[in-house]
Amino acid sequence: MQSPESGVQYSRWDDSSRDEVSVAAVSSTEEASCCQRISRKLCRGKLGIAMKVLGGVVLFWVIFILGYVTGYYVHKCK
Template sequence: MQPQDTDVQYSRWNNSSHDEVSMNTSAAEASGCNRIYTKLCTGKIGIAVKVIGGNILFWTVFIIGYVTGYYVHKCK
């Protein structure tokens, strides 16, 4: 078996109570997520996304409540 290339480094100090493990994450993944978050959650687009999301949530809860109330209070 050949060793795999990883970005995990382990260093141990002389004192056994101080172990350090450091992992390097991919910069492309982090920057991609940060770009999407920055674009959709901040500024004017972020406000629009939050308003649209709030309206969708409101109407979803309203319709579920209306249908549930209709069947619960339906005259027999």
């Protein structure tokens, strides 16, 4: 039928006459762009988890400081 490294997969449903064909992009290191490689490295594995936690902590503090400053100026006595 098709070789395993082929990006096209074909499957036929048993209970109907409808066919399904899906085309997947072949991912290899030399074909991936620089941004995709960096994204893949920073978003997966232990480094990805650490980056997400760090991003969450930074986002928390940014929102906290913005809220504090906004609250200070809104509720400041005249």
